[in-house]
Amino acid sequence: MNSIHDMGGMHGFGPVQRKDNEPVFHKRWEGRVLGMMMTMSSHLGGNLDNSRHRSESLPPADYLGLGYYEKWLVRMESACIEASFVSREEINDLMHGKDVWAEDRFAKAVSAETLVTQLKSGRLSARHISEPPAFKISTSVRARNINPIGHTRLPRYARGKIGIVTADHGGHIFPDTNSCFDGENPQRLYTILFSAQELWGNDKNPKDTVCIDMWESYLEPA
Amino acid sequence: MPHDHDTTEPPSDLTLRVKALETLLTKRGYIDPAAIDAVVDTFENKVGPQNGAKVVARAWVDADYKRRLLEDGSAAISELGFSGQQGERMVVVENTSKLHNMVVCTLCSCYPWPVLGLPPAWYKSHAYRSRAVIEPRKVLEEFSVEIDEDVEIRVWDSTAEVRYLVLPERPPGSENFSEDELAKFVTRDAMIGTSIVKLVDE
Numbered sequence: 001m002n003s004i005h006d007m008g009g010m011h012g013f014g015p016v017q018r019k020d021n022e023p024v025f026h027k028r029w030e031g032r033v034l035g036m037m038m039t040m041s042s043h044l045g046g047n048l049d050n051s052r053h054r055s056e057s058l059p060p061a062d063y064l065g066l067g068y069y070e071k072w073l074v075r076m077e078s079a080c081i082e083a084s085f086v087s088r089e090e091i092n093d094l095m096h097g098k099d100v101w102a103e104d105r106f107a108k109a110v111s112a113e114t115l116v117t118q119l120k121s122g123r124l125s126a127r128h129i130s131e132p133p134a135f136k137i138s139t140s141v142r143a144r145n146i147n148p149i150g151h152t153r154l155p156r157y158a159r160g161k162i163g164i165v166t167a168d169h170g171g172h173i174f175p176d177t178n179s180c181f182d183g184e185n186p187q188r189l190y191t192i193l194f195s196a197q198e199l200w201g202n203d204k205n206p207k208d209t210v211c212i213d214m215w216e217s218y219l220e221p222a
Numbered sequence: 223m224p225h226d227h228d229t230t231e232p233p234s235d236l237t238l239r240v241k242a243l244e245t246l247l248t249k250r251g252y253i254d255p256a257a258i259d260a261v262v263d264t265f266e267n268k269v270g271p272q273n274g275a276k277v278v279a280r281a282w283v284d285a286d287y288k289r290r291l292l293e294d295g296s297a298a299i300s301e302l303g304f305s306g307q308q309g310e311r312m313v314v315v316e317n318t319s320k321l322h323n324m325v326v327c328t329l330c331s332c333y334p335w336p337v338l339g340l341p342p343a344w345y346k347s348h349a350y351r352s353r354a355v356i357e358p359r360k361v362l363e364e365f366s367v368e369i370d371e372d373v374e375i376r377v378w379d380s381t382a383e384v385r386y387l388v389l390p391e392r393p394p395g396s397e398n399f400s401e402d403e404l405a406k407f408v409t410r411d412a413m414i415g416t417s418i419v420k421l422v423d424e
Contacts, residue, residue, distance in 0.1 A: 005329055005330065006328070006329060007328050007329075007348060007351045007352040008326075008328030008329075008351070008352065008354075008355045008356070008379065009328075009352065009355060009356040010348075010352040011352070012352075013347070013348040013349040013352050013353070014349055015349060015364050016344050016347060016349045016350045016353070016361060016364050016365070017343075017344060017347065017349065018342070018344045018365075019342075019343065019344075022342050022343060024265050024266045024270075024339065024340055025262070025265075025266070026343075027236075027237070028237070029236055029237045029240040029241070031258075031261070031262035031265070031266070032240050032241075032244055032258055032262070033240055034261060034262070034265070034340075035257065035258030035259070035260075035261035035262055036240075036243065036244060036247070036253065036258060038257075038261050039252075039253050039254065039257045039258060039261070040247065040252060040253065043252055052329075052330055055330070064348065068331070068343070068346050070236065073236070073239070073240060073243075076243075077243060080243070080247065085246075085247060085250065085252055086243065086246045086247065086250075090242075090246055091239065091242045091243055091246065092242075094238075094241075094242035094245060094246065095235065095238040095239055095241075095242045100246065102245075102246050102249035102250050103249075103250065104249065104250060104251050105250045105251050105252070106251050107250060107251040107252040108251070109248075109251055109252055109253050109254040109257065110254065110257050111254055111256070111257060112254065112256040112257040112259065112260035113260075114257075115257040115260055115261065116260050116264065118307070119261070119264060119306050119307050120305060120306045121305070121306065122305060122306045122307045122308075122309065122310040122336075123307060123310065124310050124311075125310065125311075125382075125383040126310075126311060126383075153329060153381045153382060154381070155328055155329060155379065155381060157328075157355065157356075167313075169311065169382075169384060172382060172383060173383075175382075189382050189384070191384070193376075199355070199356075200356055205359065205371060205375070207371075207372065207373065207374040207375070208358065208359075208374060208375045208376070208377075209374060209375075209376045209377070210355050210376070210377045210378075210379060211376060211377070211378045211379065212379045212381055213379075213380070213381045213382035213384050214381070214382075215382070
Protein backbone atom coordinates (compact mmCIF):
# COMPACT_ATOMS: atom_id res chain seq x y z
CA MET A 1 0.00 0.00 0.00
CA ASN A 2 1.22 3.47 -0.85
CA SER A 3 1.19 4.92 2.63
CA ILE A 4 3.36 7.00 4.92
CA HIS A 5 5.47 4.08 6.19
CA ASP A 6 7.15 3.92 2.76
CA MET A 7 9.48 6.80 3.59
CA GLY A 8 12.56 6.27 1.46
CA GLY A 9 13.45 9.53 -0.29
CA MET A 10 10.90 11.76 1.44
CA HIS A 11 11.87 15.27 2.50
CA GLY A 12 10.88 17.36 5.48
CA PHE A 13 11.70 15.23 8.53
CA GLY A 14 14.68 17.37 9.52
CA PRO A 15 18.06 16.28 10.84
CA VAL A 16 18.63 12.89 12.45
CA GLN A 17 18.37 13.46 16.21
CA ARG A 18 20.64 11.32 18.34
CA LYS A 19 21.14 10.81 22.05
CA ASP A 20 24.18 9.28 23.70
CA ASN A 21 23.76 6.44 26.19
CA GLU A 22 20.15 5.88 25.34
CA PRO A 23 18.45 3.20 27.49
CA VAL A 24 17.15 0.09 25.70
CA PHE A 25 13.63 0.99 26.82
CA HIS A 26 12.85 4.63 27.57
CA LYS A 27 9.81 3.67 29.64
CA ARG A 28 9.07 0.45 31.46
CA TRP A 29 5.87 -0.12 29.46
CA GLU A 30 7.84 -0.26 26.21
CA GLY A 31 9.58 -3.45 27.32
CA ARG A 32 6.25 -4.90 28.44
CA VAL A 33 4.83 -4.21 24.96
CA LEU A 34 7.76 -5.90 23.22
CA GLY A 35 7.52 -8.88 25.58
CA MET A 36 3.76 -9.14 25.11
CA MET A 37 4.17 -9.04 21.32
CA MET A 38 6.52 -11.98 21.54
CA THR A 39 4.55 -14.06 24.02
CA MET A 40 1.29 -13.40 22.14
CA SER A 41 2.80 -14.28 18.76
CA SER A 42 1.71 -17.94 18.95
CA HIS A 43 -1.86 -16.93 19.88
CA LEU A 44 -2.02 -14.40 17.03
CA GLY A 45 -0.82 -16.53 14.16
CA GLY A 46 2.89 -15.73 14.51
CA ASN A 47 2.81 -13.59 11.40
CA LEU A 48 5.32 -10.74 11.31
CA ASP A 49 4.11 -9.60 7.88
CA ASN A 50 0.61 -9.21 9.26
CA SER A 51 1.96 -7.17 12.19
CA ARG A 52 3.81 -4.86 9.81
CA HIS A 53 0.68 -4.50 7.72
CA ARG A 54 -1.29 -3.49 10.79
CA SER A 55 1.17 -0.66 11.50
CA GLU A 56 1.11 0.52 7.90
CA SER A 57 -2.67 0.53 7.90
CA LEU A 58 -2.85 3.19 10.59
CA PRO A 59 -4.09 6.54 9.30
CA PRO A 60 -0.94 8.42 8.17
CA ALA A 61 -1.34 11.13 10.83
CA ASP A 62 -1.46 8.45 13.53
CA TYR A 63 1.51 6.64 12.04
CA LEU A 64 3.55 9.83 12.30
CA GLY A 65 2.15 10.96 15.61
CA LEU A 66 2.37 7.80 17.68
CA GLY A 67 5.64 6.74 19.27
CA TYR A 68 7.40 3.61 18.11
CA TYR A 69 6.26 1.20 20.82
CA GLU A 70 2.89 2.92 20.93
CA LYS A 71 2.32 1.76 17.35
CA TRP A 72 3.24 -1.75 18.47
CA LEU A 73 0.76 -1.48 21.32
CA VAL A 74 -1.98 -0.30 18.99
CA ARG A 75 -1.42 -3.13 16.54
CA MET A 76 -1.29 -5.75 19.28
CA GLU A 77 -4.42 -4.41 20.95
CA SER A 78 -6.28 -4.44 17.67
CA ALA A 79 -5.19 -8.04 16.99
CA CYS A 80 -6.20 -9.15 20.52
CA ILE A 81 -9.57 -7.42 20.23
CA GLU A 82 -10.24 -8.95 16.80
CA ALA A 83 -9.41 -12.37 18.23
CA SER A 84 -11.83 -11.72 21.15
CA PHE A 85 -9.09 -12.20 23.73
CA VAL A 86 -10.03 -8.83 25.29
CA SER A 87 -12.41 -5.99 24.50
CA ARG A 88 -11.82 -2.27 24.29
CA GLU A 89 -14.31 -1.73 27.12
CA GLU A 90 -12.44 -4.11 29.40
CA ILE A 91 -9.16 -2.30 28.76
CA ASN A 92 -10.80 1.08 29.40
CA ASP A 93 -12.52 -0.13 32.56
CA LEU A 94 -9.32 -1.55 34.02
CA MET A 95 -7.45 1.64 33.14
CA HIS A 96 -9.99 3.61 35.12
CA GLY A 97 -9.81 1.42 38.18
CA LYS A 98 -13.01 -0.54 37.64
CA ASP A 99 -13.14 -4.22 38.41
CA VAL A 100 -13.15 -6.44 35.35
CA TRP A 101 -13.96 -10.10 35.60
CA ALA A 102 -11.57 -12.09 33.46
CA GLU A 103 -12.07 -15.82 33.46
CA ASP A 104 -9.17 -18.24 33.03
CA ARG A 105 -9.34 -19.65 29.52
CA PHE A 106 -6.43 -22.03 30.05
CA ALA A 107 -4.87 -20.62 26.90
CA LYS A 108 -1.44 -22.27 27.24
CA ALA A 109 0.75 -19.25 27.87
CA VAL A 110 4.29 -19.54 26.55
CA SER A 111 6.73 -20.05 29.42
CA ALA A 112 9.77 -17.84 29.92
CA GLU A 113 12.04 -20.76 29.13
CA THR A 114 10.27 -21.57 25.86
CA LEU A 115 10.23 -17.94 24.81
CA VAL A 116 13.94 -17.47 25.42
CA THR A 117 14.60 -20.63 23.40
CA GLN A 118 12.42 -19.35 20.56
CA LEU A 119 14.16 -16.00 20.62
CA LYS A 120 17.52 -17.72 20.43
CA SER A 121 16.60 -20.21 17.72
CA GLY A 122 14.80 -17.70 15.51
CA ARG A 123 12.18 -18.27 12.88
CA LEU A 124 13.47 -18.81 9.38
CA SER A 125 11.58 -17.17 6.54
CA ALA A 126 13.64 -19.17 4.02
CA ARG A 127 11.68 -21.90 2.24
CA HIS A 128 12.71 -24.55 -0.25
CA ILE A 129 11.57 -23.82 -3.79
CA SER A 130 12.22 -26.00 -6.83
CA GLU A 131 11.83 -23.40 -9.60
CA PRO A 132 15.16 -22.27 -11.05
CA PRO A 133 16.01 -18.57 -10.73
CA ALA A 134 14.38 -16.37 -13.36
CA PHE A 135 17.23 -13.89 -13.00
CA LYS A 136 20.93 -14.66 -12.87
CA ILE A 137 23.56 -12.81 -10.88
CA SER A 138 24.94 -9.75 -12.75
CA THR A 139 21.96 -9.40 -15.09
CA SER A 140 19.91 -6.23 -15.37
CA VAL A 141 16.38 -6.20 -14.05
CA ARG A 142 13.66 -3.62 -13.67
CA ALA A 143 11.57 -3.31 -10.53
CA ARG A 144 7.99 -3.49 -11.70
CA ASN A 145 5.76 -0.46 -11.53
CA ILE A 146 3.11 -1.96 -9.29
CA ASN A 147 0.91 -0.31 -6.68
CA PRO A 148 -0.75 -3.06 -4.63
CA ILE A 149 -3.33 -1.88 -2.14
CA GLY A 150 -2.22 -4.50 0.40
CA HIS A 151 1.11 -5.09 2.11
CA THR A 152 4.21 -5.06 -0.08
CA ARG A 153 7.93 -4.75 0.55
CA LEU A 154 8.71 -3.11 -2.78
CA PRO A 155 9.45 0.52 -1.85
CA ARG A 156 7.96 3.20 -4.06
CA TYR A 157 11.28 4.88 -4.72
CA ALA A 158 12.55 1.79 -6.60
CA ARG A 159 9.52 1.05 -8.78
CA GLY A 160 10.27 1.26 -12.50
CA LYS A 161 14.01 1.55 -11.84
CA ILE A 162 16.72 -0.63 -13.38
CA GLY A 163 19.33 -2.39 -11.28
CA ILE A 164 21.66 -5.37 -11.26
CA VAL A 165 21.17 -8.69 -9.49
CA THR A 166 23.98 -9.11 -6.95
CA ALA A 167 22.70 -11.97 -4.75
CA ASP A 168 20.24 -14.85 -4.85
CA HIS A 169 18.93 -15.76 -1.39
CA GLY A 170 16.77 -18.72 -2.47
CA GLY A 171 13.10 -19.06 -1.57
CA HIS A 172 11.54 -16.84 1.11
CA ILE A 173 7.99 -16.40 2.40
CA PHE A 174 6.23 -13.84 0.18
CA PRO A 175 5.04 -11.03 2.47
CA ASP A 176 2.44 -9.66 0.07
CA THR A 177 0.27 -12.77 0.52
CA ASN A 178 1.48 -13.95 3.93
CA SER A 179 0.54 -10.62 5.52
CA CYS A 180 -3.17 -11.32 4.98
CA PHE A 181 -2.91 -15.06 5.86
CA ASP A 182 -3.28 -15.83 2.16
CA GLY A 183 -0.41 -18.33 2.13
CA GLU A 184 3.37 -18.23 2.34
CA ASN A 185 3.77 -18.67 -1.44
CA PRO A 186 7.57 -18.67 -1.20
CA GLN A 187 9.42 -16.96 -4.02
CA ARG A 188 13.06 -16.42 -4.80
CA LEU A 189 14.55 -13.38 -3.12
CA TYR A 190 17.32 -11.35 -4.71
CA THR A 191 19.47 -8.39 -3.78
CA ILE A 192 19.32 -5.73 -6.48
CA LEU A 193 21.93 -2.98 -6.72
CA PHE A 194 20.76 0.39 -8.07
CA SER A 195 22.91 3.40 -8.82
CA ALA A 196 21.95 6.50 -6.85
CA GLN A 197 21.65 8.33 -10.17
CA GLU A 198 19.12 5.81 -11.49
CA LEU A 199 17.04 6.24 -8.34
CA TRP A 200 17.39 9.96 -7.68
CA GLY A 201 18.79 11.70 -10.75
CA ASN A 202 22.06 12.80 -12.21
CA ASP A 203 23.03 15.26 -9.50
CA LYS A 204 23.83 12.35 -7.17
CA ASN A 205 27.35 11.02 -6.72
CA PRO A 206 27.95 8.63 -9.67
CA LYS A 207 29.73 6.20 -7.32
CA ASP A 208 26.87 5.81 -4.83
CA THR A 209 24.49 2.87 -4.82
CA VAL A 210 21.53 1.41 -2.95
CA CYS A 211 20.92 -2.32 -2.47
CA ILE A 212 17.35 -3.53 -2.01
CA ASP A 213 16.11 -7.07 -1.38
CA MET A 214 13.32 -7.96 -3.83
CA TRP A 215 11.15 -11.00 -4.44
CA GLU A 216 11.05 -12.44 -7.95
CA SER A 217 7.54 -11.19 -8.79
CA TYR A 218 8.67 -7.62 -8.06
CA LEU A 219 11.06 -7.88 -11.03
CA GLU A 220 11.00 -8.06 -14.82
CA PRO A 221 13.85 -8.39 -17.33
CA ALA A 222 15.44 -5.12 -18.41
CA MET B 223 10.44 22.25 12.06
CA PRO B 224 8.55 18.97 11.80
CA HIS B 225 8.90 16.75 14.84
CA ASP B 226 9.80 13.15 14.99
CA HIS B 227 7.74 11.66 17.76
CA ASP B 228 9.83 8.57 18.34
CA THR B 229 11.74 10.20 21.16
CA THR B 230 8.98 12.24 22.82
CA GLU B 231 7.56 11.40 26.24
CA PRO B 232 4.44 9.27 25.98
CA PRO B 233 1.29 10.27 27.83
CA SER B 234 1.18 8.65 31.24
CA ASP B 235 -1.99 6.71 30.55
CA LEU B 236 0.04 4.48 28.25
CA THR B 237 1.44 2.86 31.37
CA LEU B 238 -2.11 2.14 32.54
CA ARG B 239 -3.20 0.91 29.15
CA VAL B 240 -0.32 -1.53 28.81
CA LYS B 241 -0.86 -2.70 32.38
CA ALA B 242 -4.57 -3.27 31.69
CA LEU B 243 -3.84 -5.33 28.58
CA GLU B 244 -1.17 -7.38 30.34
CA THR B 245 -3.46 -8.01 33.32
CA LEU B 246 -6.36 -9.20 31.16
CA LEU B 247 -4.22 -11.44 29.00
CA THR B 248 -2.53 -12.87 32.08
CA LYS B 249 -5.78 -13.59 33.94
CA ARG B 250 -7.15 -15.35 30.87
CA GLY B 251 -4.05 -17.49 30.63
CA TYR B 252 -2.64 -16.13 27.35
CA ILE B 253 0.46 -14.68 28.98
CA ASP B 254 2.94 -15.70 31.63
CA PRO B 255 4.38 -12.38 32.93
CA ALA B 256 7.65 -14.16 33.65
CA ALA B 257 8.05 -14.62 29.88
CA ILE B 258 7.77 -10.86 29.41
CA ASP B 259 10.36 -10.34 32.15
CA ALA B 260 12.65 -12.74 30.27
CA VAL B 261 12.31 -10.78 27.03
CA VAL B 262 13.07 -7.49 28.80
CA ASP B 263 16.06 -9.06 30.56
CA THR B 264 17.37 -10.45 27.27
CA PHE B 265 17.39 -7.08 25.53
CA GLU B 266 18.50 -5.04 28.54
CA ASN B 267 21.29 -7.34 29.70
CA LYS B 268 22.22 -10.10 27.30
CA VAL B 269 21.93 -9.04 23.69
CA GLY B 270 23.46 -5.84 22.34
CA PRO B 271 26.25 -4.30 20.27
CA GLN B 272 28.85 -6.00 22.48
CA ASN B 273 27.96 -9.18 20.55
CA GLY B 274 28.53 -7.62 17.15
CA ALA B 275 31.78 -6.07 18.40
CA LYS B 276 33.11 -9.56 19.17
CA VAL B 277 32.27 -10.67 15.63
CA VAL B 278 34.08 -7.68 14.14
CA ALA B 279 37.16 -8.06 16.35
CA ARG B 280 37.40 -11.75 15.49
CA ALA B 281 37.24 -10.92 11.78
CA TRP B 282 40.02 -8.38 12.19
CA VAL B 283 42.43 -10.81 13.81
CA ASP B 284 41.48 -14.03 12.03
CA ALA B 285 41.57 -13.91 8.22
CA ASP B 286 39.99 -17.33 7.89
CA TYR B 287 37.09 -16.32 10.15
CA LYS B 288 36.65 -13.14 8.13
CA ARG B 289 36.43 -15.14 4.93
CA ARG B 290 33.75 -17.40 6.45
CA LEU B 291 31.92 -14.36 7.85
CA LEU B 292 31.69 -12.67 4.46
CA GLU B 293 30.70 -15.92 2.73
CA ASP B 294 28.01 -17.02 5.19
CA GLY B 295 27.32 -14.44 7.88
CA SER B 296 24.74 -16.47 9.79
CA ALA B 297 27.00 -19.52 10.17
CA ALA B 298 30.10 -17.55 11.16
CA ILE B 299 28.17 -15.41 13.66
CA SER B 300 26.60 -18.45 15.28
CA GLU B 301 30.11 -19.90 15.72
CA LEU B 302 30.46 -17.20 18.41
CA GLY B 303 27.13 -18.19 19.94
CA PHE B 304 24.98 -15.39 18.52
CA SER B 305 21.81 -16.32 16.69
CA GLY B 306 18.07 -15.89 16.85
CA GLN B 307 15.12 -13.78 15.87
CA GLN B 308 15.82 -10.93 13.47
CA GLY B 309 19.20 -12.46 12.65
CA GLU B 310 18.20 -15.73 11.00
CA ARG B 311 19.85 -14.77 7.71
CA MET B 312 22.81 -12.46 8.25
CA VAL B 313 24.86 -10.83 5.52
CA VAL B 314 28.05 -9.05 6.56
CA VAL B 315 29.28 -6.28 4.28
CA GLU B 316 32.87 -5.07 4.46
CA ASN B 317 34.01 -1.47 4.41
CA THR B 318 37.19 -0.82 2.44
CA SER B 319 39.13 2.20 1.20
CA LYS B 320 36.85 2.17 -1.86
CA LEU B 321 33.48 1.27 -0.34
CA HIS B 322 31.49 2.48 2.66
CA ASN B 323 28.38 0.48 3.61
CA MET B 324 25.46 1.81 5.60
CA VAL B 325 22.24 0.07 6.69
CA VAL B 326 18.66 1.35 6.92
CA CYS B 327 15.11 0.03 6.87
CA THR B 328 13.02 2.57 4.98
CA LEU B 329 9.75 0.61 5.43
CA CYS B 330 9.89 -0.13 9.17
CA SER B 331 12.76 -0.81 11.57
CA CYS B 332 14.45 -4.08 10.56
CA TYR B 333 17.68 -4.52 12.49
CA PRO B 334 19.99 -7.45 13.35
CA TRP B 335 18.93 -8.12 16.96
CA PRO B 336 21.28 -10.99 17.88
CA VAL B 337 24.38 -8.93 17.13
CA LEU B 338 23.23 -5.35 17.84
CA GLY B 339 20.24 -5.69 20.18
CA LEU B 340 17.26 -3.42 19.70
CA PRO B 341 17.75 -0.39 17.45
CA PRO B 342 18.41 3.09 18.86
CA ALA B 343 15.66 5.69 18.45
CA TRP B 344 17.50 7.50 15.66
CA TYR B 345 17.62 4.34 13.51
CA LYS B 346 13.81 4.12 13.72
CA SER B 347 13.32 7.87 13.21
CA HIS B 348 11.45 9.20 10.22
CA ALA B 349 14.43 11.42 9.42
CA TYR B 350 16.89 8.53 9.11
CA ARG B 351 14.48 6.22 7.31
CA SER B 352 13.57 8.85 4.72
CA ARG B 353 17.01 10.36 4.14
CA ALA B 354 19.54 7.51 4.32
CA VAL B 355 18.74 6.31 0.80
CA ILE B 356 18.50 9.70 -0.95
CA GLU B 357 21.22 11.70 0.79
CA PRO B 358 23.50 9.33 2.70
CA ARG B 359 26.43 11.74 2.56
CA LYS B 360 24.45 14.48 4.28
CA VAL B 361 23.22 12.05 6.92
CA LEU B 362 26.78 10.88 7.52
CA GLU B 363 27.91 14.51 7.90
CA GLU B 364 25.40 14.83 10.74
CA PHE B 365 27.13 11.84 12.32
CA SER B 366 30.48 13.66 11.78
CA VAL B 367 31.54 11.12 9.17
CA GLU B 368 32.97 12.43 5.93
CA ILE B 369 33.47 10.00 3.08
CA ASP B 370 35.60 11.03 0.09
CA GLU B 371 33.71 11.75 -3.12
CA ASP B 372 35.52 8.93 -4.91
CA VAL B 373 34.54 6.33 -2.30
CA GLU B 374 31.30 4.52 -3.08
CA ILE B 375 28.59 4.75 -0.44
CA ARG B 376 26.37 1.69 -0.61
CA VAL B 377 23.15 1.88 1.37
CA TRP B 378 21.44 -1.42 2.25
CA ASP B 379 17.67 -1.06 2.55
CA SER B 380 16.51 -4.02 4.67
CA THR B 381 13.26 -4.75 2.85
CA ALA B 382 13.21 -8.54 3.45
CA GLU B 383 14.25 -10.92 6.24
CA VAL B 384 17.95 -10.58 5.45
CA ARG B 385 19.76 -8.59 8.13
CA TYR B 386 22.92 -6.64 7.43
CA LEU B 387 25.95 -5.98 9.61
CA VAL B 388 28.75 -3.67 8.52
CA LEU B 389 32.30 -4.90 9.04
CA PRO B 390 34.12 -1.60 9.64
CA GLU B 391 37.73 -0.98 8.66
CA ARG B 392 40.24 -1.81 11.36
CA PRO B 393 41.65 1.47 12.67
CA PRO B 394 45.27 2.30 11.88
CA GLY B 395 47.53 1.96 14.91
CA SER B 396 45.67 -1.07 16.29
CA GLU B 397 48.11 -3.66 14.89
CA ASN B 398 49.30 -4.82 18.33
CA PHE B 399 45.88 -4.93 19.97
CA SER B 400 44.38 -8.19 21.13
CA GLU B 401 40.98 -9.36 19.97
CA ASP B 402 39.39 -8.39 23.30
CA GLU B 403 41.00 -4.94 23.24
CA LEU B 404 39.85 -4.38 19.66
CA ALA B 405 36.25 -5.28 20.51
CA LYS B 406 36.10 -2.40 22.99
CA PHE B 407 36.58 0.12 20.18
CA VAL B 408 33.87 -1.25 17.89
CA THR B 409 30.76 0.89 18.26
CA ARG B 410 27.15 0.12 17.42
CA ASP B 411 27.05 2.97 14.90
CA ALA B 412 30.16 1.66 13.13
CA MET B 413 28.36 -1.65 12.60
CA ILE B 414 25.34 0.20 11.13
CA GLY B 415 27.70 2.22 8.97
CA THR B 416 27.07 5.67 10.43
CA SER B 417 30.44 5.84 12.16
CA ILE B 418 33.97 4.62 11.66
CA VAL B 419 36.08 2.92 14.29
CA LYS B 420 38.72 5.17 15.85
CA LEU B 421 41.18 4.57 18.65
CA VAL B 422 40.57 7.96 20.26
CA ASP B 423 37.54 10.20 20.59
CA GLU B 424 37.80 13.29 18.44
